[in-house]
Amino acid sequence: MTQILKLDGVSRAFGAVKVADELSYGLAEGEALGVLGPNGAGKTSMFNLITGTLQPGSGRIEFAGEDITRHSAARRSRAGIARSFQVPQPFTHMTVFENAMVAATQSAGLSGHAAERLCLEVLERTHLLDKANLPAGGLTLLNRKRLELTRALCAKPRLLLLDEIAGGLTEAECRSLIQTIKEIHASGVSIIWIEHVVHALMAVVERLIVIDFGRKIAEGEPKAIMASPEVQEIYLGIAADA
Structure with missing residues (x-):
């Protein structure tokens, strides 16, 4: 399956604080990928790196087979990368x-x-x-x-980045929004969705990655990822031996 996006060893730090730490993963054309992680894990910074509002210190970003690592945000937008913001x-x-x-x-x-x-x-x-x-x-x-x-x-995006778009909504509003996102996904748009409302992600995405301190610590099928003791400890605050 053709990859529309690839991050290869992408890193960025502000002094001693790493917002992206050797991030590597790919996104297939037409795939919906969910991203989980605690507050401050570097999720929104990852979107900023993909859209070009933040430049990596090292690593490579490819979109539709082209190296866009040093492309401007405007050029990436014209190429087909669009995003929503956590705060409208x-x-x-x-x-x-x-x-x-x-x-x-x-x-x-x-x-x-x-x-x-x-x-x-x-x-x-x-x-x-x-x-x-x-x-x-x-x-x-x-x-x-x-x-x-x-x-x-x-x-007219080929890749849609959603940043906590379900946050703050009632259950009924969330269900309505999920249906709209499902329809967008069904039209062939590739999606990366950062979200704390886990059931919303689980209703749409085919794969999950979990980020902590800018580093990817888990990746795979959503139910398997949510059952992982490491993910439960880092994301849900449940001790691994509980």
Whole structure:
């Protein structure tokens, strides 16, 4: 199976603090990968390294068979890497539709009717079409998260990075969002999803990796990973011999 993303020995430190420590893994085209780890483990830093807002001190990052290690964030976005943020960051003074248009024009490089058509299609897909003309600053948390998805999808990504998008939602809201992410995944978009809401990950991803202190400490089938004593101790706080 073709790999769309590969990290090979990627490291980055700020003084003595390592946010990425020899990270290595691959992502197959069309695969959904979940990422677990305690707060401060380096998960969001890993996304920053993939998107280019943070440069590695060493190692190599490949996307679609090309070495992108030194490419700018803008170039990576145009190549098909998009992300959501843990804390939604819409343009609050603009409408939902205008937020989507920014992504379609700036990241996907579309204009005119092509950009408008893409935005309308994505807004329908993310269940925000009826809110297209509302100010983004007045949305509920669920709909701000949906707008994060919308803006990422309007960049026409091949790889979608989701950063704790289910955090803070009610159980019903979480189920609704999971269904939307499943539909995105079914369309062929590759996904890496950082999440603390474990049941949300388990409903979507085919594989899990666990990161602690910037280092990958486990990788494999989700149920097997969650049953690992090491993972339970590091992530869940359960002693390995409990």
